[in-house]
Amino acid sequence: MKALVLSGGTGSRLRPITYTSAKQLVPIANKPILFYGLESIAKCGIKDVGVVVGETAKEVMETLEDGSRFGVNISYIRQDRPAGLAHAVFVSREFLGDDDFVMYLGDNFILGGIEEFVEAFRVAQGGVNAQILLAKVEDPHRFGVAVLGEDGSVVRLVEKPEVPPSDLALVGVYIFDKHIHEAVRSIEPSRRGELEITDAIDRLIEDGLSVSSSIVEGYWKDLGEPEALLEGNRLALDLLEGEVCGRVDSSSHIQGRVVIEHGAEVVASVIRGPVVIGAGARIEGSFIGPYTSIGPHCTVRSSEIDYSIVLKDAVVEYVGRLEGSIVGKAAKVTRRESRPSALRLVIGDNSQVELS
Structure with missing residues (x-):
């Protein structure tokens, strides 16, 4: 056959x-x-x-x-x-x-x-x-x-x-x-x-x-x-067995089935599985909730992500919470702190953005 x-x-x-x-x-x-x-x-x-x-x-x-x-x-x-x-x-x-x-x-x-x-x-x-x-x-x-x-x-x-x-x-x-x-x-x-x-x-x-x-x-x-x-x-993710191969600092908390691949770093963060963190990714001062995949070489800083897929090389910074989201390769999602307070978007064809 x-x-x-x-x-x-x-x-x-x-x-x-x-x-x-x-x-x-x-x-x-x-x-x-x-x-x-x-x-x-x-x-x-x-x-x-x-x-x-x-x-x-x-x-x-x-x-x-x-x-x-x-x-x-x-x-x-x-x-x-x-x-x-x-x-x-x-x-x-x-x-x-x-x-x-x-x-x-x-x-x-x-x-x-x-x-x-x-x-x-x-x-x-x-x-x-x-x-x-x-x-x-x-x-x-x-x-x-x-x-x-x-x-x-x-x-x-x-x-x-x-x-x-x-x-x-x-x-x-x-x-x-x-x-x-x-x-x-x-x-x-x-x-x-x-x-x-x-x-x-x-x-x-x-x-x-x-x-x-x-x-x-x-x-x-x-x-x-x-x-x-x-x-x-x-x-x-429900099929995963937890395995921590990357670095997790003493101020971070890993809960449930979590895979942290080689070269990934978790700093001052909470990871609640099932979650996978890709090789070379860095999670800093953030919460990663259940059923989230963080791709290789991503950066997540001062943010919360839950039930989402973040593809390789993406950056998510200073975002209150992302839920049910898909972030494409090398995309950047960040919060603008300067005044005037406004949304600034650069999005491609057939994209979808939902604002609270």
């Missing part, structure tokens, strides 16, 4: 963060989202992984390299434009051959991994041609939605329906055998101008092939929006 990991796309819902970084490489708990998927794939015993890349190919390739850090062998597959998930399968035909494969969307986070789903497909030994993962959601119109028969078999799929026929959304992990290639070649672009994987799976069903489903009982999230990213960060 092989794996196909999709790491193209523009990440428009995460702008401005994704103007300068691939969305799949945005970190939760100081680790890129994409790493969680690759680690899960490696735990399934899969060695050959194709990574589909687009306009952020250079950054993705420099970060993942040959895949050896994950115990896999990575081949890179170029997708010239984001033309749909089925199109990603189409351009990957040579790499995939006739092997079974897992298709994993690189911006998805599944707490607990995918090993049990992959094993179920393997046990079926050809009795199933495709397997999809589903999760119950409150807003199914935003997703591909499945309709199941009484026996749990997949009857049909609908992509982003205005009137959803169920509340079962497609999770961004699929398992296919070789029959998907003919299905992908036989479908037409949707009204969005893309080759939809839902249409290709529907074609499998129409051709009398077997499509099974599994319900994800644990946490799953498409981390394509700021609120989801913060929630994913919370859950990833």
Whole structure:
């Protein structure tokens, strides 16, 4: 079995963060989202992984390299434009051959991994041609939605329906055998101008092939929006074991599960976990509250930060309290002390600022 990991796309819902970084490489708990998927794939015993890349190919390739850090062998597959998930399968035909494969969307986070789903497909030994993962959601119109028969078999799929026929959304992990290639070649672009994987799976069903489903009982999230990213960060931090490798002075207090990486310094501060402080960061005279990730080489001075993500090289100084926030790489958030008292903002396209 092989794996196909999709790491193209523009990440428009995460702008401005994704103007300068691939969305799949945005970190939760100081680790890129994409790493969680690759680690899960490696735990399934899969060695050959194709990574589909687009306009952020250079950054993705420099970060993942040959895949050896994950115990896999990575081949890179170029997708010239984001033309749909089925199109990603189409351009990957040579790499995939006739092997079974897992298709994993690189911006998805599944707490607990995918090993049990992959094993179920393997046990079926050809009795199933495709397997999809589903999760119950409150807003199914935003997703591909499945309709199941009484026996749990997949009857049909609908992509982003205005009137959803169920509340079962497609999770961004699929398992296919070789029959998907003919299905992908036989479908037409949707009204969005893309080759939809839902249409290709529907074609499998129409051709009398077997499509099974599994319900994800644990946490799953498409981390394509700021609120989801913060929630994913919370859950990833809940998995951490505390470890202090950096320097903590005698006037600081560490409470709960806290990771302080090598080279980080905590001075006259309170850190209440779960929290991760990245390598080379400096926390001075501040409070860092639960479910916060401070990236490498950040500076936090005389501030309070809670339930937030601060990316590498950012500076937060003299700020009363930040909560539920995402601070981009090398960004600076500070308080102006001089008169006249006023707000001064320099923010990019698609930014969001909320003032109390």
